[in-house]
Amino acid sequence: xxxxxxxxxxxxxxxxxxxxxxxxxxxxxxxxxxxxxxxxxxxxxxxxxxxxxxxxxxxxxxxxxxxxxxxxxxxxxxxxxxxxxxxxxxxxxxxxxxxxxxxxxxxxxxxxxxxxxxxxxxxxxxxxxxxxxxxxxxxxxxxxxxxxxxxxxxxxxxxxxxxxxxxxxxxxxxxxxxxxxxxxxxxxxxxxxxxxxxxxxxxxxxxxxxxxxxxxxxxxxxxxxxxxxxxxxxxxxxxxxxxxxxxxxxxxxxxxxxxxxxxxxxxxxxxxxxxxxxxxxxxxxxxxxxxxxxxxxxxxxxxxxxxxxxxxxxxxxxxxxxxxxxxxxxxxxxxxxxxxxxxxxxxxxxxxxxxxxxxxxxxxxxxxxxxxxxxxxxxxxxxxxxxxxxxxxxxxxxxxxxxxxxxxxxxxxxxxxxxxxxxxxxxxxxxxxxxxxxxxxxxxxxxxxxxxxxxxxxxxxxxxxxxxxxxxxxxxxxxxxxxxxxxxxxxxxx
Numbered sequence: 001x002x003x004x005x006x007x008x009x010x011x012x013x014x015x016x017x018x019x020x021x022x023x024x025x026x027x028x029x030x031x032x033x034x035x036x037x038x039x040x041x042x043x044x045x046x047x048x049x050x051x052x053x054x055x056x057x058x059x060x061x062x063x064x065x066x067x068x069x070x071x072x073x074x075x076x077x078x079x080x081x082x083x084x085x086x087x088x089x090x091x092x093x094x095x096x097x098x099x100x101x102x103x104x105x106x107x108x109x110x111x112x113x114x115x116x117x118x119x120x121x122x123x124x125x126x127x128x129x130x131x132x133x134x135x136x137x138x139x140x141x142x143x144x145x146x147x148x149x150x151x152x153x154x155x156x157x158x159x160x161x162x163x164x165x166x167x168x169x170x171x172x173x174x175x176x177x178x179x180x181x182x183x184x185x186x187x188x189x190x191x192x193x194x195x196x197x198x199x200x201x202x203x204x205x206x207x208x209x210x211x212x213x214x215x216x217x218x219x220x221x222x223x224x225x226x227x228x229x230x231x232x233x234x235x236x237x238x239x240x241x242x243x244x245x246x247x248x249x250x251x252x253x254x255x256x257x258x259x260x261x262x263x264x265x266x267x268x269x270x271x272x273x274x275x276x277x278x279x280x281x282x283x284x285x286x287x288x289x290x291x292x293x294x295x296x297x298x299x300x301x302x303x304x305x306x307x308x309x310x311x312x313x314x315x316x317x318x319x320x321x322x323x324x325x326x327x328x329x330x331x332x333x334x335x336x337x338x339x340x341x342x343x344x345x346x347x348x349x350x351x352x353x354x355x356x357x358x359x360x361x362x363x364x365x366x367x368x369x370x371x372x373x374x375x376x377x378x379x380x381x382x383x384x385x386x387x388x389x390x391x392x393x394x395x396x397x398x399x400x401x402x403x404x405x406x407x408x409x410x411x412x413x414x415x416x417x418x419x420x421x422x423x424x425x426x427x428x429x430x431x432x433x434x435x436x437x438x439x440x441x442x443x444x445x446x447x448x449x450x451x452x453x454x455x456x457x458x459x460x461x462x463x464x465x466x467x468x469x470x471x472x473x474x475x476x477x478x479x480x481x482x483x484x485x486x487x488x489x490x491x492x493x494x
Contacts, residue, residue, distance in 0.1 A: 009373070013417020013434045014104025017376055017410050018049075021100040024383050024406040025093040028390045031399035034090055037083035041094025044076030048353070049101035051299075055115040056106065063295035067119050071299025071346065073098070074353070075306075078345040089389055091349075095356050096382030100410060103375025104417075113357075115296075122293060123300030124350055125285070130304035131343040134311070138337030160232035161239065161254045166222050168253060171262040177208045178269040185276050303346050311339035376414025383407035398449075405445030412441045 009017075022042045029038025051069025054062045077098075080090040136142060157167035183200050225231035239246030252258065286293040294301075336344070356378070387403035416437050 009104060009376075009414065009417035009421045010434065011104075012431045013413055013420060013438075016434065016438055017379075017414040017417060018046075018097070018101045018104045020406055020413065021097045021379055021383060021410045022046075024403050024410070025097050025386070027399060027406070028093060028383075028386055028395065028403050029090065031395035031403075032089065032390050032393040034083075034085060037080040037085075037090035038093050040076050040083065041080035041090050042097055044073040044080065045094055045097035045101050047073030047076060048098050049073075049105040052102055052116050053105045055119055060291045060295040063115070063119070063292070064298040067123060067296055067299035068302055069299075070116070070119060071123055071303050071350070074346050074349040075303065075342075077349045078342070081345065081349070086393075089386070089393065091352075092382060092389065093386045095352065096379045096386060098353065098379075099356060099375045099382065100379035100414065103373070103379070103414060119296040119299070120350060120354060122297035123303075124347060126297050126300030126304055127343050127347045127350070130300075130307065131340055131347060134307065134337055134339035134343055138340055156227075157259070158256065160226065160235070161250055162222070162226040162232050162235040164256065164259060165253045166219070166226050168259050168262065169219060169222075171259060171266060173208060173211070175262050175265050175269065176206070178266065178273070180207055182269045182272045185272055304343060307339040307342040310342060311337060314338045373415045373418035376411055376418070380407045380411030380414070383410060401449040405449045408448075409438070409441045409445050413438050 022045070025038050025042055026035065029035040047069050051066040051071075051073060054066025054069060057063060057066070077091060077094045080094050081087050083090065157163055179200065225234070239250050242249070359378070384404060384407040387400050387407060390403065391397070391400045413434070417434065420434065
């Protein structure tokens with residue numbers, strides 16, 4: 001209980017700060033013509049906060065839901081990144097609201113952040129692997145490697161009848177050796193009554209290490225002769241001299257039927273070995289508690305699955321792919337593929353969330369009185385910066401002033417909620433006092449906005465030409481900031 005008191009804000013105060021932050025972001029989105037993208041970012045922030053709260057449960061079902069919530073919120077932030085103009089503006093506001101919402105829903109302590117860290121580590125691992133696979137598939141890396149490798153092997157093995165005879169011998173040796181590796185694996189997978197070791201391995205009592213040395217020398221001599229300039233012609237002459245027997249050998253070996261059959265056997269054995277390797281990797285990745293690991297990785301798995309579905313739909317329905325390619329900044333879809341862009345963008349947004357948390361710890365906490373208010377401080381500062389960016393994007397000065405005042409109110413209400421939570425606990429009934437405090441803060445901010453608008457009105461009309469109002473706006477922003485901070489400090493002192 002002490003840890004919750006020391007690191008939690010009150011529920012009502014945190015929720016109120018989150019609502020004000022969300023409304024401020026939406027106001028800036030409306031003022032800059034980015035309401036849709038900013039709304040997506042706000043939805044993502046709420047989803048991430050609820051997901052982080054769900055990660056605190058000991059039930060794997062709720063952890064899985066929390067993982068889906070966090071990754072779903074990251075997808076929503078990715079959508080805001082793709083729809084906003086400029087793209088980083090909506091993401092900036094989304095990250096600010098996320099910081100406030102997280103500070104309001106969970107306590108800022110190591111015990112709370114550890115399951116979120118585990119979830120990010122598991123889901124990011126899945127997303128990184130999915131991104132690499134999607135990029136490789138879109139770039140036809142596997143197809144190109146397979147085509148080049150098969151061309152080299154098939155070309156060398158079918159260059160002459162003697163080469164095909166050598167290839168058949170090598171395939172048989174490889175197939176028999178791999179059989180000793182594959183059969184124990186199948187014995188582990190199949191019921192005990194199968195007993196494949198006794199039924200299959202006993203007829204093949206030799207392995208590569210038991211092959212006589214003279215045969216290896218004879219095989220090496222065949223390779224030297226087979227790939228020399230005169231060897232294939234000499235072997236063809238030998239088969240011609242053997243008459244009917246030579247024709248039988250030429251047909252049996254030169255038709256490629258035997259090589260194909262043995263090649264299919266080798267391919268099956270390689271698939272079994274690859275499946276066994278994947279099984280070992282998955283078991284090592286899951287660790288000692290596979291259900292918990294899967295719960296933490298649910299979000300990443302769902303994101304990769306969604307990206308795969310989008311890629312398939314884009315391939316089957318060209319109109320969907322062209323619509324993706326026509327939207328900024330989704331023009332990368334044509335070069336990297338939709339699945340790569342989706343998984344890579346979600347990975348980047350999740351890493352951005354981690355960086356935001358690190359920045360909040362390193363740069364914000366030294367400037368706040370309470371560690372439990374660092375999210376509110378970071379969110380308020382981000383919204384203030386978003387207001388300045390909105391001014392550069394052509395937002396109305398009144399909208400910018402209101403956003404600046406609201407950003408200060410977010411910081412003030414959040415600090416008060418953290419202070420009250422430190423004194424009497426998160427779950428205490430503090431609604432009346434916090435409403436009074438928030439009302440005072442809103443009145444102070446409204447007074448500051450009114451003074452700024454009045455000052456700007458005396459200097460010139462609110463809708464000044466673009467070329468002349470930026471200096472006045474900067475002066476007005478400085479005025480509203482100074483007045484608001486002064487009055488808020490006076491209110492806190494009282």
